[in-house]
Amino acid sequence: MDLIAQLEAEQIAALGKNIPDFKAGDTIRVGYKVTEGTRSRVQNYEGVCISRKNGSGIAGSFTVRKISFGEGVERVFPLHSTNIDSITVVRRGRVRRAKLYYLRTRRGKSARIAEVTNYKAPKGAEA
Numbered sequence: 001m002d003l004i005a006q007l008e009a010e011q012i013a014a015l016g017k018n019i020p021d022f023k024a025g026d027t028i029r030v031g032y033k034v035t036e037g038t039r040s041r042v043q044n045y046e047g048v049c050i051s052r053k054n055g056s057g058i059a060g061s062f063t064v065r066k067i068s069f070g071e072g073v074e075r076v077f078p079l080h081s082t083n084i085d086s087i088t089v090v091r092r093g094r095v096r097r098a099k100l101y102y103l104r105t106r107r108g109k110s111a112r113i114a115e116v117t118n119y120k121a122p123k124g125a126e127a
Contacts, residue, residue: 008058015080019056021121024049024100025093025113030064030077031085042085045075048093048113050100054079065103072104092116 022028029046047066054060060079065072077084093113103111 011058012080015082017080017084019079020087020089022049022062022087022089024051024098025095027090027093027113028064029086029088029090031087032077033083033085046090047073047075048100048103050074050103051098092119 026049027047028049029044031042031044034041034043045064045066047064049062050065051063052060053062056079058080061076062079063074063076065074067073092115094116095113100113
């Protein structure tokens, strides 16, 4: 392991976050810490993960898309952000692409993603 990867692994271990195994096509619920004035609360953001960037490294991020009041809303979350309280996989999607940007132009039935019913977590990862 080279020095940079070793430093990244130490930083990720120091954060102590439990990040589930998810990929593009999965519907996920992100509990994000929102601060309003002096009070802080956790707000859930649930949608389809349409992309992941930079893997699971310290600079990794993922994009979640949801439909809110008939309007498509996308949000990019840093994977190891201190503002992320929890990440929960709601359902696993069966897709053949790593980036699902084509969903931006789809509406209704054509925007649906088939669900994986026989998912097995890769070795060394929690589901």
